Amino acid sequence: MSRGTVVCCLLLGCGVFLTSCASLGTRVEISKPESVSSIRVIGLAPIVVDEHTLSVCGEADSVARTALVGQIEQSGTFRVVSADTLLAHVDPGVSVDAEALLASADRLGLDGVLFCKLGAYEAEVTTTETVGWGVSFGTAGTHVGPVREEVTRINWIGAKVSLQIAESSTRALVLATEFDTFKGKSYWTPPPPQDQIADAIEGAYGPIAEAWAE
Numbered sequence: 019m020s021r022g023t024v025v026c027c028l029l030l031g032c033g034v035f036l037t038s039c040a041s042l043g044t045r046v047e048i049s050k051p052e053s054v055s056s057i058r059v060i061g062l063a064p065i066v067v068d069e070h071t072l073s074v075c076g077e078a079d080s081v082a083r084t085a086l087v088g089q090i091e092q093s094g095t096f097r098v099v100s101a102d103t104l105l106a107h108v109d110p111g112v113s114v115d116a117e118a119l120l121a122s123a124d125r126l127g128l129d130g131v132l133f134c135k136l137g138a139y140e141a142e143v144t145t146t147e148t149v150g151w152g153v154s155f156g157t158a159g160t161h162v163g164p165v166r167e168e169v170t171r172i173n174w175i176g177a178k179v180s181l182q183i184a185e186s187s188t189r190a191l192v193l194a195t196e197f198d199t200f201k202g203k204s205y206w207t208p209p210p211p212q213d214q215i216a217d218a219i220e221g222a223y224g225p226i227a228e229a230w231a232e
Contacts (some may be wrong), residue, residue: 043202044197050185050190062101063131063133065086068137075212081216084217085216095230105127116131151164151165181223195225
């Protein structure tokens with residue numbers, strides 16, 4: 019298996035639900051509050067993006083990674099070690115899953131690992147569009163004008179990001195957040211997928227920055 023292939027980067031079981039933020043699109047769970055203050059240096063796991071989402075936005079992985087690192091640097095919450103460094107220290111011959119990445123982080127002396135999963139919402143959107151020009155005949159004479167038809171397309175209408183932070187020494191989940199722009203953002207017209215991804219990352223990371231600032 020390629021060292022860049024990640025079998026499963028999100029941990030199972032998010033622990034006890036703590037609170038739901040004002041935004042309908044946000045969910046926050048803290049499983050191990052006593053460890054929050056002790057995690058200051060983390061490894062960033064490879065971002066998990068399903069094939070369908072990549073088919074819609076081929077740069078989804080890089081957009082999400084850039085947005086996530088930007089949020090971390092802006093908040094000053096953690097010092098971050100790259101996914102490439104984590105992967106380079108995974109034991110040879112083992113599947114690159116959450117357990118392997120946490121073991122790698124522990125070997126590197128990191129406090130934890132940040133896992134990120136990205137998905138998309140799509141819907142059929144029908145609009146009336148100009149498809150050409152034509153000639154019409156009527157009592158008022160000949161008229162040349164646009165020909166308009168209803169066109170149905172599949173549009174990306176929302177992004178969903180799940181973030182989890184796990185402690186490398188114990189392999190325990192510390193905090194999990196989730197943000198869904200379809201529910202949490204009031205888009206009049208959905209922006210490009212890249213902007214939706216950045217919005218979802220910002221929405222999911224906000225509660226993490228708040229928890230570590232307390």
